[in-house]
């Protein structure tokens with residue numbers, strides 16, 4: 001694994017943006033795997049600036065998002081579709097048809113998971129997968145205990161994950177109990193994986209990840225099985241490592 005240590009959130013975001021933009025310059029038809037959460041917001045701001053300042057074009061790029069809350073429709077302000085549209089897609093020259101996110105309202109949910117995994121295999125897997133890191137080591141919504149062989153599936157969210165994400169909602173009761181997420185195996189299919197971690201809250205998880213060892217109760221540790229992972233951490237996230 002390649003470790004890139006930077007000073008702060010801004011540097012983490014611009015360093016990640018350079019890697020994403022290089023991928024697109026190398027292959028204008030790149031498939032990007034995208035994450036939600038606060039961590040990649042700075043990266044997405046940089047990518048938007050890159051369209052104007054560095055003439056990066058997303059016209060032929062496809063994106064595959066990691067996850068979506070169950071029960072939230074695309075126009076729900078807390079859905080990940082809404083998040084991705086508002087924070088990235090609306091501001092770059094990507095074709096919305098080329099942006100893929102699980103449908104949290106699809107029924108039965110199992111069929112949607114199968115459709116999504118087939119889509120990953122058909123148009124992907126991503127050349128470059130962006131990942132944030134949950135404080136409990138989750139990636140996407142793969143909570144501790146998720147098997148390595150998992151593909152896209154529906155998960156019951158842990159209380160700690162719902163509490164971490166309550167800041168985006170009006171109250172805890174409004175945070176969905178379930179989500180659809182790409183599985184560990186789906187994520188490991190990507191050609192390259194870029195993990196971002198910023199801030200003190202992530203320091204214990206970064207420490208445990210960097211200590212090595214693969215364990216089902218710490219999902220990000222499965223990335224040790226992948227040959228091409230880059231971790232960008234800022235000073236605070238690295239402070240316990």
Ligand code: GLP
Nearest residue numbers: 036037038039132133134140141
């Ligand atoms: C959510 C998302 C993850 C994300 C994690 C960390 O649970 N499903 O993909 O990595 O939160 O979020 P944040 O970046 O806000 O710390």
